[in-house]
Amino acid sequence: MHPSEHPRGESGSAGSCPAAESILAVAEQLFAERGYEATSMSELAQRAGVSKANIFHHFHSKRELYLAVMQAACKDSRQALLEIRAGNGTTRERLAGFMRRHLRNLLDNEEVSRLVLREVLESGPERGRELAERVFAEGFRQLVETVREGQEHGELRPDIDPALVAHLVISTGVFFFQGRSVARHLHGAGFIDDPDDYAAQVADVLFAGCLAVPGENRSDPRRAARDADK
16 A cells, blocks of 8 residues: 555645655554554654654644545555556456456555455444545546446446446455455355456456347436436
8 A cells, every 4th residue: 555645635745745654654554453543643653753743744633644544545446447447458357457456455455454444334424424535436436437438338238327336346355355264264165265366257247247238228227217307
């Protein structure tokens, strides 16, 4: 994982500063070890070798710093999305490639991945909205647009909700990451030992149901309902 480009949001660019990057790296370790509530800003400052005032110079509050850690944790997946959208190949191939990279990113950065997923699981409505808007929204939008483009080009069925497909693409990696310690002991679950093969097989199963069939006319029921209301 790498520090976010803009830890202070739209108004700042502290992520390009070595001091801010050092603070983020230490914050990631502490938040992963202890969680948000139990992490002390005083200890964070001591470990990072800076003053608390210096931390608040780069990040307005403890919560802002925490969100910056969340943003940084998702940077590799956001970069993967940008690359698949700019790359060649069919929509199916590009989304399958993203699924492999997303899963590999979760596994290669286990501590911070657990930190992000813990925050997702424990967030109430307000914190959930904050996470959605500040951390996940742009990446999810890019994924939805990729699916929608596949529909517009006739590669994917037009009657499937692109946001649902995007959610499934992300969820398959998350479920593998969270459940693999149990799944490896289940009968026949040899796929657990080969994450890349798992991602490829899941992509095959998922997109077998999403691919458009030449000559088959499937309309989007949601669009038909909207047109009927006009």
